[in-house]
Structure formats: structure tokens, C-alpha cells
Amino acid sequence: MIELELVKEAVRLRKARSESFLDFEYLRFSDDFKEIPRGTVLFQDTVIWGYPHIGRIFILEKGLKEQFRNPFWVEEKIDGYNVRILLQKDKVIALSRGGYICPFTTDRVDDFINFKFFEENPDLILCAEVAGPENPYIEESPPFIKEDIRFFVFDVMRKNQAGFLSHTEKMKLIEKYNLPAVTVFGKYTTDDLKTLKELLFQLNTEKREGVVFKEDSPEHRRAKYITSYANLNDIKITALNMLQLPAEYYTNRIMRIVLFMEEEGIKATQHLYSELGKAFIEGLMTAIEQFKKEHRVYRRFSCRFKTKENALALIELLHRTSRHIQVIEKELKKEGDYWRLTFDKVFLNMTGLLGHLLSGGLVFD
Amino acid sequence: MIELELVKEAVRLRKARSESFLDFEYLRFSDDFKEIPRGTVLFQDTVIWGYPHIGRIFILEKGLKEQFRNPFWVEEKIDGYNVRILLQKDKVIALSRGGYICPFTTDRVDDFINFKFFEENPDLILCAEVAGPENPYIEESPPFIKEDIRFFVFDVMRKNQAGFLSHTEKMKLIEKYNLPAVTVFGKYTTDDLKTLKELLFQLNTEKREGVVFKEDSPEHRRAKYITSYANLNDIKITALNMLQLPAEYYTNRIMRIVLFMEEEGIKATQHLYSELGKAFIEGLMTAIEQFKKEHRVYRRFSCRFKTKENALALIELLHRTSRHIQVIEKELKKEGDYWRLTFDKVFLNMTGLLGHLLSGGLVFD
Known part of the structure; x- marks a missing residue:
């Protein structure tokens, strides 16, 4: 557990805030x-630890040698959003990375996860990536998911404890309950560099995001490594709304693309140059076109819910938590067994800047 | 003049600092x-006002209509560094934009400017751009300057006064003293949009930086407009040292490239995409190569002085004012009538980051 004095201090410094949502009252660490x-989330009697940051290595060869002392498992990294799923007050809920109860993920979790897992293991937490074209948060989706969403379990935590179950324990549970999980490519050592480089080259070709290395040891060392494709795709997807993200988002990714090429021995070609240039220019062109036609720059989202209440709760959550983004509900209608929610995220910074620039405004820089 | 109380307050808040250089004692407004x-610089009895910021328009059509009420002169904008040249204590000196006495520009000014101007007009200040491949400050140079540097006068100020002489007064002086000056393309109104678009298209093709619009009126409204070429070139030149500049430097320029294309009706082509991608990737590739070979990322500079003392004074100034850059003198030798100074600027941020990444370091982002 976390000491009461520490919690009080965090609340006083506004690092932890009270939340009340979907019949739950809890404290959420916002930083x-x-x-x-x-x-990290505190229910009355239970701490759900936040999912820790995993550092990124830019160079496989030196990076693995520098970070790992023991064999490590290599798992696929899926490009989605991170949730922790748990049983609380007889209800299975999903927490977002930031510690909000996500009405969308909570609504859909039993389409993908066997609830027997929680009945038989009420103290365990599943850490999963949710990805797919019909998610309400991120504009990217792995190309192999053609519709809706999918869940990919990659870790198991225990309530009131930081850290994870071991790889063996995790795999047993995944098998026993037939949980959807990330691909485990195998157990390797720093001597397997050639194989790992080939694996990453292959993932890059297949437009997959990358891998997470997890040391099979009590120290649980971890690191991630992202393909050049994923970095390029990040730029492509977000260029429409370039002002929303810190500019370093872009310079970091360009740096990673170049280091990936360097390591994999990929020669700079006109094709690659033009992919990078296009990633930026096309997104911005789309923003300008949108602005000229509709006086706003936005992205449309659409997702399926089992209950109308959860769809409305998601809209409320997005209204409350979106910064520099206006969320506009477009439609909520019954579609087969689901409710389909369609909404727009209007990017206010980009909309405002284009409004200023295209009307002839002056910029001092 | 500036009120004494204001000066004292600026000094107290460290917005103004005492400088002592080349036999001059003065106060320099650093912000x-x-x-x-x-x-802005204060000598005992004289104020030299700082050169004011000129806002940038991104769209000619709306921008000119929005910014100007009267006809305006259109002058070429040269890609160099801004100096103010004046007579002080019987010596002609050049101040940098930031208010330092520049030993290099001061050393070379009489190769380009007729000093009779200052003898006959001791209260006037010439505002000029200095550009060329052999300058000690900026890595870019207009392609039409093949060696050394050149001066381009674009404004005349008066000591102890903010603001500029009128266009007519300025042109008279330029003619009388045969001063090297920027090209004046003519006097236009907002109705001349078609001609101005053609001019900018032409400048872009010729790899020139852009233009400054100066209203011919007591309000002296001004604005600048930069070609797509210049924005692309900025990225290309600085990518080697991407960490030195704020990341917005890059995102702003990409935005400007796209708005320039949009306005000039330039279609996005594979060629343009690849130019942008190449601008980023080639610079970073060079940085990685440099680091692997020499364990540092740097750019070499070379320039000519008339006196050895001024060359040493420049090195001292660069040592004192460079942030995140290590200045290493490589050679100072007599070459014909000049002293040739060669030095390296080692980019410490980029060198440090590549050191960390290439040795397998972890980054949390």
C-alpha cells in the first residue's frame, strides 16, 4: 500500500485528484x-499501480548489451492504447494509462476477455493494448486489424503491488483462459543480434510497430525498440494536427528513422526521402483543405458500444479531459447488437493557426 | 534618449548588461x-536602437490586404546576418543583431562601404545584411555569392532615434555613396498580386530567400514573405545539428512550405516530397558519420580578416557567447592581404545525444 501521508501530500500538490465515474469514487495520480x-489509482481498499514507463533503445546492438545481463523475451509491441483491466466491486473495469475508467474499453472488454479469469483471480490485473480502426483515442491502427478493435494482453499485475508476474506465470494464465495476447517471438540473448535484426527488418516490412524486450530475471529489465515504419507512420497520421504535439515529437521520430536505417543497413533512397516528405506535406495539405471547406481541422472517430449509457459516458469523459480539442458528437444510433457512436475531434490549435495565417495574419518568429 | 530609471531597471532585471570590447564600454539590451x-546599445552619449522584428505573412493575397493600407516598396530579403554600422569615437563599428560589436564585420566593413558616408553623416546608421560562404555565423549563403562575403544595405537609422529614414532619403544616400544595397523590385499596391506572385515564384526558382514589404507612409508598416526554397534550405542546412534549434523551427518551416505551395498553386510532387525528406535525412546521416569517425558533430567555418587582432577577438567573442557549442580554433594564417581564420563549431547537444544513443543508452519519451 501507499502511505497515507504520501497520498495527502500528492493531493495537496495536485498530483493526485479525486475522480467519480460510473459509480466509482477513486483517487487518480495525474502525474x-x-x-x-x-x-496509479486508489480505490478505498486497493491500489492499482500505474503502468511504468519503458525506455527506448535506438540501436539494437549496443542497446541490448548495455541494458540486459540475462536472456530476455521478445514480444510484439502493438500500436494502440494501454489499459489495465480488473475486477472492482463485482464489475470488470478498464483503466486508461492516465488512470481514468474508460467507458469504451469497459463496455467492450467482455467481447474479448473471458471473465472467468477475474472470477478465479480477483486480485490480478490484465495489462493490455487495445488497437484497431474503431477506437476513440488514437488515429493509428495496425494494418492487420481491419475493423472494430482487438485486445492484446502483454502483462499481468497484482493489486496492491508494483511489478509484474513472471513470464511463465503470465503465459500459463493466457493459455488457461485463452486470453488474446501479443505475439511472443521467443527468448533471446544479446548474442542473437543477427536474428533480432532480421526480425525487426521483417516487422518493418509488415508495417508493425516494434518489440518490447523483457528480461527473464528478478530485475525485470525492459526496453522497447520501434521500427522505422512506425515512426514514419506517426508523422503521417499526426501531421494534420501538427500543433497539438510537441515539436520534438517530430524531430525525435526523424532521428529514430535515420538510426533504424543506419543499424539495419538500409540505404537512403529517393523513395524513403519522399515517404518522409509526403508524411508531412500530405497531412498539412489535408488540414488546409479541411479548413477551406469546413473552417475547421478535425478527425472523425467511430466506435461500437454495447450500451448507450457507456457511449454517452465516453463523450462526457472526452469533453472533460481533452485539451485544445473540441469533441463534437455527430451520431449515436443502433447498429445490429451495438450502438455506433460517431464524433469529431476538432483540433483547435491548428484550426486557429490556419484561420490566422490564411486570413493574412502576421507571425513574429 | 531612454530614461535613466528605465535603464537602471533593465540592468537590475538583467535585461541590459555591460559590455567591454575593442576599447568600447557600453550597455547592451540582451532581451x-x-x-x-x-x-539596443547605449554608449555614454548615444543610443543605437535595436533593429525591430518584422512580422511574417504566410499568404500574399490576404496578408498584403490585411497588413497594408498604402503602396509599399518590395525589397529582396538576403539570407545573412543583420548588422548596424555606425561611427563611434572616430571608428566605424558594426553591431550584431544582439548588440555585440562584431570584430569580423568591423574588420571587413571598409572593403565594402565607402567611409565618406560616415564622415559626412556621423549621426546615421546603416542597417545591412552580411552574407556569403565565408562568414563566421550562419551556415547558409545565397547561391549567387561564390566566395567571401558581401554587404547589402536595406535601411538607414539615425542615432538616438527609433525608426528609419524614408525610402527616398535612403535611396539618395545609397546612390550618393555608391553603397551596396539590396535589390528594390519596385513600388506596388495590394492590387498587384499577380505580379508579386510571379516575382516570388521567380525568386523561389532562383533559390533566393524572399522579400520585405515596406509601406511608403508615416506608419512604416512592414512584413516579410519567405520562399519555399529558403524554408527547405533552412531545414537542410541545420538538420546536422537538429537539437540546437527549437523543434518548432522545423515544424514552422514545413508549415510555410505547404502554405507557399498552396498559394503559388504548386502541386505536391514526388520531387518535392523527396526534397523535404532528404533535407532531414541527409543532415542526420552526416551527423552520424561525423560522430562515428571523429566522435563529434561539427561544422567548419572559414573567414578572412585584415588584422590578426580582430580574428582573435572574434574567437574570444564566440567563446563567450556560444551556448551548447564549443568553438575550436583550427588555423590562423596569412593569405595574401588577409588573415584566414578557420574554426570548428562543435555541436555539443547533438554530439552528446548521438554518444548516448549509439552506445545503447535508454531514452524515456
Whole structure:
């Protein structure tokens, strides 16, 4: 458990805030605070630790040698959003990375996860990535998911404890309850560099995001490594709304693309140059076109819910938590067994800047 | 003049600092402070006002209509560094934009400017751009300057006064003293949009930076407009040292490229995409190569002086004012009538980051 004094201090410094949502009252750490990671949640009697940051290596060869002392498992990294799923007050709920109860993920979780897992293991938490074209948060989706969403379990935590179950324990549970999980490529050592480079090259070709390395040891060392494709795709997807993200988002990714090429021995070609240039220019062109036609820059989202209440709760959550984004509900209608919610995120910064620039405004820079 | 109380307050807040250089003692405004622009310099009896910021328009059509009420002169904008040249204590000196006495520009000014101007007009200040491949400050140079540097006068100021002489007064002086000056393309109104678009298209093709619009009226409204070429070139030149500049430097320029294309009706082509991608990737590739070979990322500079003392003074100034850059003198030798100084600027941020990444370091982002 976390000491009461620490909690009080965090609340006083506004690093932890009270939340009330879907019949739950809880405290949410909105920032990292001392050893407590952002997204940690306190229910009356239970602590759900935040999912810790995993550092990124830019160079496989030196990076693996520098970070790992023991064999490590290599798992696929899926490009989605991170949730922790748990049983609380007889209800299975999903927490977002930031510690909000997500009405969408909570609504859909039993389409993908066997609830027997929670009945038989009420103290365990599933950490999963949710990805797919019909999610309400991120504009990217792995190309192999053609519709809706999918869940990919990659870790199991225990209530009131930081850290994870071992790989063996996790795999047993995944098998026993037939949980959807990320691909485990195998157990490797730093001597397997050639194989790992080939694996990453292959993932890059298949437009997959990358891998997470997890040391099979009590120290649980971890690191992630992202393909050049994923970095390029990040730029492509977000260029429409370039002002929303810190500019370093882009310079970091360009740096990673170049280091990936360097390591994999990929030669700079006109094709790659033009992919990078296009990623930026097409997104911005789309923003300008949108603005000229509709006086706003936005992205449309659409997702399926089992209950209308959860759809409305998601809209409320997005209204409450979106910064520099206006969320506009477009439609909520019954579609087969589901309710389909369609909404727009209007990017206010980009809309405002284009309004200023296209009407002839002056910029001092 | 500036009120004494204001000066005292600026010094107290460290917005103005004492400088002592080349036998001059003066006060330099290191930041904008109330109505006093950064780079303003106070000698005992004289104020040299800082050169004011000129806002940028992104769209000619709306921008000119929005910014100007009267006809305006259109002058070429040269890609160099801004100096103010004046007579002080019987010596002609050049101040940098930031208000330092520049030993290099001061050393070379009489190769380009007729000093009779200052003898006959001791209260006037020439505002000029200095550009060329052999300058000690900026890595870019207009392609039409093949060696050394050139001066381009674009404004005349008066000591102890903010603001500029009128266009007519300025042109008279330029003619009388045969001063090297920027090209004046003519006097236009907002109705001349078609001609101005053609001019900018032409400048872009010729790899020139852009234009400054200067209203011919007591309000002296001004604005600048930069070609797509210049924005692309900025990225290309600085990518080697991407960490030195704020990341917005890059996102702003990409935005400007797209708005320039949009306005000039330039279609996005594979060629343009690949130019942009290449601008980023080639610079970073060079940085990685440099680091692997020499364990540092740097750019070499070379310039000519008339006196050895001024060359040493420049090195001293660069040592004192460079942030995150290590200046290493490589060679100072007599070459014909000049002293040739060669030095490296080692980009410490980029060198440090590549050191960390290429040795397998972890990054949390």
C-alpha cells in the first residue's frame, strides 16, 4: 500500500485528484509523484499501480548489451492504447494509462476477455493494448486489424503491488483462459543480434510497430525498440494536427528513422526521402483543405458500444479531459447488437493557426 | 534618449548588461524590455536602437490586404546576418543583431562601404545584411555569392532615434555613396498580386530567400514573405545539428512550405516530397558519420580578416557567447592581404545525444 501521508501530500500538490465515474469514487495520480507512476489509482481498499514507463533503445546492438545481463523475451509491441483491466466491486473495469475508467474499453472488454479469469483471480490485473480502426483515442491502427478493435494482453499485475508476474506465470494464465495476447517471438540473448535484426527488418516490412524486450530475471529489465515504419507512420497520421504535439515529437521520430536505417543497413533512397516528405506535406495539405471547406481541422472517430449509457459516458469523459480539442458528437444510433457512436475531434490549435495565417495574419518568429 | 530609471531597471532585471570590447564600454539590451528592442546599445552619449522584428505573412493575397493600407516598396530579403554600422569615437563599428560589436564585420566593413558616408553623416546608421560562404555565423549563403562575403544595405537609422529614414532619403544616400544595397523590385499596391506572385515564384526558382514589404507612409508598416526554397534550405542546412534549434523551427518551416505551395498553386510532387525528406535525412546521416569517425558533430567555418587582432577577438567573442557549442580554433594564417581564420563549431547537444544513443543508452519519451 501507499502511505497515507504520501497520498495527502500528492493531493495537496495536485498530483493526485479525486475522480467519480460510473459509480466509482477513486483517487487518480495525474502525474508521476516520487516512486508512484502517473495513472496509479486508489480505490478505498486497493491500489492499482500505474503502468511504468519503458525506455527506448535506438540501436539494437549496443542497446541490448548495455541494458540486459540475462536472456530476455521478445514480444510484439502493438500500436494502440494501454489499459489495465480488473475486477472492482463485482464489475470488470478498464483503466486508461492516465488512470481514468474508460467507458469504451469497459463496455467492450467482455467481447474479448473471458471473465472467468477475474472470477478465479480477483486480485490480478490484465495489462493490455487495445488497437484497431474503431477506437476513440488514437488515429493509428495496425494494418492487420481491419475493423472494430482487438485486445492484446502483454502483462499481468497484482493489486496492491508494483511489478509484474513472471513470464511463465503470465503465459500459463493466457493459455488457461485463452486470453488474446501479443505475439511472443521467443527468448533471446544479446548474442542473437543477427536474428533480432532480421526480425525487426521483417516487422518493418509488415508495417508493425516494434518489440518490447523483457528480461527473464528478478530485475525485470525492459526496453522497447520501434521500427522505422512506425515512426514514419506517426508523422503521417499526426501531421494534420501538427500543433497539438510537441515539436520534438517530430524531430525525435526523424532521428529514430535515420538510426533504424543506419543499424539495419538500409540505404537512403529517393523513395524513403519522399515517404518522409509526403508524411508531412500530405497531412498539412489535408488540414488546409479541411479548413477551406469546413473552417475547421478535425478527425472523425467511430466506435461500437454495447450500451448507450457507456457511449454517452465516453463523450462526457472526452469533453472533460481533452485539451485544445473540441469533441463534437455527430451520431449515436443502433447498429445490429451495438450502438455506433460517431464524433469529431476538432483540433483547435491548428484550426486557429490556419484561420490566422490564411486570413493574412502576421507571425513574429 | 531612454530614461535613466528605465535603464537602471533593465540592468537590475538583467535585461541590459555591460559590455567591454575593442576599447568600447557600453550597455547592451540582451532581451526586449518594454519598448526597447533586444540589441539596443547605449554608449555614454548615444543610443543605437535595436533593429525591430518584422512580422511574417504566410499568404500574399490576404496578408498584403490585411497588413497594408498604402503602396509599399518590395525589397529582396538576403539570407545573412543583420548588422548596424555606425561611427563611434572616430571608428566605424558594426553591431550584431544582439548588440555585440562584431570584430569580423568591423574588420571587413571598409572593403565594402565607402567611409565618406560616415564622415559626412556621423549621426546615421546603416542597417545591412552580411552574407556569403565565408562568414563566421550562419551556415547558409545565397547561391549567387561564390566566395567571401558581401554587404547589402536595406535601411538607414539615425542615432538616438527609433525608426528609419524614408525610402527616398535612403535611396539618395545609397546612390550618393555608391553603397551596396539590396535589390528594390519596385513600388506596388495590394492590387498587384499577380505580379508579386510571379516575382516570388521567380525568386523561389532562383533559390533566393524572399522579400520585405515596406509601406511608403508615416506608419512604416512592414512584413516579410519567405520562399519555399529558403524554408527547405533552412531545414537542410541545420538538420546536422537538429537539437540546437527549437523543434518548432522545423515544424514552422514545413508549415510555410505547404502554405507557399498552396498559394503559388504548386502541386505536391514526388520531387518535392523527396526534397523535404532528404533535407532531414541527409543532415542526420552526416551527423552520424561525423560522430562515428571523429566522435563529434561539427561544422567548419572559414573567414578572412585584415588584422590578426580582430580574428582573435572574434574567437574570444564566440567563446563567450556560444551556448551548447564549443568553438575550436583550427588555423590562423596569412593569405595574401588577409588573415584566414578557420574554426570548428562543435555541436555539443547533438554530439552528446548521438554518444548516448549509439552506445545503447535508454531514452524515456
